Amino acid sequence: MQILVCFSIVDDLSSLPLDSYYYQKDNDTDKSLHTSHIRKIISAFDESALEFALRYKNENDTVTSLTIGSETCDTFSRLTLATGFNKAIRINIDKDTLKYSSYVKAAIIAKFIKQNNYDLICTGAFDAHNYQGMTSLYLSSILNIPCFNNVQSIKKTEQIYEIICKTTFDLKIYKCKGPCILNISNIENLKNLRIPTLMQKLEAKKQKIDVIEIDDALKKPLNDIEILDYKELCIKRNTIFFKDDDCNLNIDTFLDSKEKELL
Amino acid sequence: MIKALYIDFLNKKDTPESLNNFKCLKKTLNANNIKELDLVVIGNDETKDYFKTDTISFKKSLNIIFDYTKDDCIYTSAINDLLLHLVAFIEDNQKDGHYDCIFISTNKISKYLQARISIYLKMQAFSDVIDVDFKDCISFKRGIYTNLLKLNIKSKDPLILSFIPQKIKDESVSLSPFSFDKKVMIATPLKEEKDVTLVTHEIISNTSLQNAKKVIVLGQGCKSKEYCQKISQMAHELGYEIAATRPVVLNAFVSMDRLVGVSGIKLNADTVIVLGASGSSAFYYGIENCKKIIAVNTDLNASIMEKSDISIKADAMEFMQRLYNKVMLCK
Numbered sequence: 001m002q003i004l005v006c007f008s009i010v011d012d013l014s015s016l017p018l019d020s021y022y023y024q025k026d027n028d029t030d031k032s033l034h035t036s037h038i039r040k041i042i043s044a045f046d047e048s049a050l051e052f053a054l055r056y057k058n059e060n061d062t063v064t065s066l067t068i069g070s071e072t073c074d075t076f077s078r079l080t081l082a083t084g085f086n087k088a089i090r091i092n093i094d095k096d097t098l099k100y101s102s103y104v105k106a107a108i109i110a111k112f113i114k115q116n117n118y119d120l121i122c123t124g125a126f127d128a129h130n131y132q133g134m135t136s137l138y139l140s141s142i143l144n145i146p147c148f149n150n151v152q153s154i155k156k157t158e159q160i161y162e163i164i165c166k167t168t169f170d171l172k173i174y175k176c177k178g179p180c181i182l183n184i185s186n187i188e189n190l191k192n193l194r195i196p197t198l199m200q201k202l203e204a205k206k207q208k209i210d211v212i213e214i215d216d217a218l219k220k221p222l223n224d225i226e227i228l229d230y231k232e233l234c235i236k237r238n239t240i241f242f243k244d245d246d247c248n249l250n251i252d253t254f255l256d257s258k259e260k261e262l263l
Numbered sequence: 264m265i266k267a268l269y270i271d272f273l274n275k276k277d278t279p280e281s282l283n284n285f286k287c288l289k290k291t292l293n294a295n296n297i298k299e300l301d302l303v304v305i306g307n308d309e310t311k312d313y314f315k316t317d318t319i320s321f322k323k324s325l326n327i328i329f330d331y332t333k334d335d336c337i338y339t340s341a342i343n344d345l346l347l348h349l350v351a352f353i354e355d356n357q358k359d360g361h362y363d364c365i366f367i368s369t370n371k372i373s374k375y376l377q378a379r380i381s382i383y384l385k386m387q388a389f390s391d392v393i394d395v396d397f398k399d400c401i402s403f404k405r406g407i408y409t410n411l412l413k414l415n416i417k418s419k420d421p422l423i424l425s426f427i428p429q430k431i432k433d434e435s436v437s438l439s440p441f442s443f444d445k446k447v448m449i450a451t452p453l454k455e456e457k458d459v460t461l462v463t464h465e466i467i468s469n470t471s472l473q474n475a476k477k478v479i480v481l482g483q484g485c486k487s488k489e490y491c492q493k494i495s496q497m498a499h500e501l502g503y504e505i506a507a508t509r510p511v512v513l514n515a516f517v518s519m520d521r522l523v524g525v526s527g528i529k530l531n532a533d534t535v536i537v538l539g540a541s542g543s544s545a546f547y548y549g550i551e552n553c554k555k556i557i558a559v560n561t562d563l564n565a566s567i568m569e570k571s572d573i574s575i576k577a578d579a580m581e582f583m584q585r586l587y588n589k590v591m592l593c594k
Contacts, residue, residue, distance in 0.1 A: 011408075044525060044526030045526065048526075100389075100407075100414070100416070101387065102378075102388075103378075103381065103382075103387060103388075129407060129408060130407055132374075132389070132390050132391065133374060133390070134374055134377070134378055134388065134390060137374055137375045137377075137378040137379075138378045138381075138382070140375075140378075141375075141378050141379045141382050142382065146459050147375075162462070170464060170465065171464075171465040172461060172463070172464050172465075173461075173462040173463045173464075174459055174460065174461055174462065175459070175460045175462050176459045176460075180459075186520075186527065186528065188519070188520045189518075189519055189520070190519075221387060222381065222385050222386060222387040222420075223386065223387040223418050223419075223420035223421075223422065224418070224419065224420065225387065225416050225417065225418045226416070226417045226418070227414065227415070227416055227417075228402060228415040228416065228417050229415045230407075230412050230413065230414055230415070231404075231412065231413045231415065237556065237570060237571060237572050238572070239568070239569060239570075239571055239572060239573070239574050240572065240573050240574070241563075241568075241574050241576075242573070242574070242575040242576065242577075243563055243574070243576045244576070247561065247576055247577040247578055247581065248577070248581060248585070250575050250576050250577050251575060251577045251581060251582050251585045251586075252585065254573070254575050255585060255586065255589050259573055263477075263501075263534065263536075263557075263586065263590075
């Protein structure tokens with residue numbers, strides 16, 4: 001079985017200090033985000049998808065990781081090799097050219113999939129940067145193959161995949177001949193990619209990351225869009241403060257106030 | 264004049280959501296002085312009533328009877344039939360000019376439908392839109408970076424947009440009898456030839472964290488596993504579900520399935536008490552839909568304090584202990 005896992009590299013939003021924004025506050029006309037100072041990570045659900053593939057692969061299966069981006073992504077591609085992926089592929093493209101177009105991303109991945117036969121394609125449900133969550137849906141539409149959401153586990157029996165999906169109220173088991181797309185979000189006891197040993201890391205350094213160049217025609221979005229600006233989204237809640245220096249007094253004042261009704 | 268189409272999903276269970284989506288649409292249409300648009304309603308049964316308001320009228324309308332409530336419907340050939348009817352309606356009504364915008368009501372299959380229509384019509388689709396402006400060309404805003412930034416995008420070409428769910432108070436919308444120009448029915452059995460079969464279907468109990476009304480979220484200020492366990496015990500006795508931020512989960516103080524935030528669960532609680540969490544944007548995404556946020560933190564400068572309804576400068580454990588004692592005393 002050939003398994004492909006698509007992952008993206010995003011800014012680590014949890015590492016951001018309070019006063020560090022992604023654009024220049026003093027310049028209203030600035031259309032670009034300044035994110036070079038922000039630590040990069042594998043998008044959370046994509047990381048779950050990578051671990052999912054490793055967990056459910058059989059001995060003879062081949063697992064390949066695929067990312068779209070520049071050379072800076074290679075550290076992460078190498079990490080996938082160290083954790084047990086057989087192949088790591090990077091489609092060489094400046095991510096800014098994607099311009100928030102899930103379609104372009106999907107079209108590029110779809111072309112790659114069409115040239116290489118994969119039985120299963122695993123992706124994260126969405127990324128924290130854009131969270132449209134439409135890439136896998138576009139991919140499913142372009143390739144005309146089913147896309148299963150909230151996948152919990154998978155089992156292969158006689159050329160048929162048994163896929164367990166979970167929604168808020170249901171647990172469903174589907175049988176599918178494949179190929180298909182597995183959209184990974186929350187899975188109990190599965191979040192982070194396993195940590196490789198030093199030996200595995202050293203071995204991965206010797207392995208090659210396949211870099212693929214693509215035609216400019218594929219980079220064209222369905223529409224020409226222009227980014228006008230980025231503005232800070234104000235979160236407005238009319239906060240009531242209990243901020244005396246005496247912390248215990250704050251608690252007691254709150255617990256005696258009418259606001260305690262909320263509890 | 265702006266030419267627009269609205270695609271809505273309607274069944275008895277989804278009516279409140281559909282109403283809210285309609286109010287979002289109405290707000291946008293009113294702001295852009297659009298008084299007329301075409302309508303497609305996808306419903307499980309024949310749609311006899313639709314939302315009525317004085318400011319909007321529907322020019323052309325189609326009712327597609329299709330059971331969209333089954334998750335498995337998107338894997339079947341039935342969705343292709345649905346698309347064929349939808350695209351035929353769109354193409355028919357575009358003979359005298361293209362739609363400037365197609366709005367799709369936010370629903371569990373709307374993103375999938377958006378992607379499919381987008382490819383058929385070669386129109387770019389965007390979800391989670393906050394507002395739309397039609398001056399000169401289409402521009403719209405949507406949140407990015409876990410809703411910390413608002414991205415403003417302009418397009419000269421038509422777009423397919425769906426709104427981010429927002430609660431809008433508007434009493435001037437009501438359900439009234441509506442007569443559609445055309446009705447079509449699509450059968451939705453799972454078809455073997457589509458290579459997907461639903462084998463079993465199990466209803467899971469509706470007590471998940473996602474649906475809990477009262478939740479306490481433990482942040483890094485809850486310093487140890489023992490600390491977290493003690494708070495969890497008191498919380499359960501007080502009727503609260505326990506959740507945690509990423510550092511707490513990664514320290515194994517609380518189990519992984521309790522993680523709240525962009526890589527975890529998005530809460531919809533009436534009241535959430537956040538104990539000792541700084542409030543990073545990735546975490547805040549998980550609580551932003553809660554009706555009331557109470558933050559307890561010793562650091563008044565923690566970002567969560569500004570983004571909560573009630574902010575209490577206090578130690579997490581001391582707060583829980585005093586709350587517990589007070590409630591137990593009252594019993």
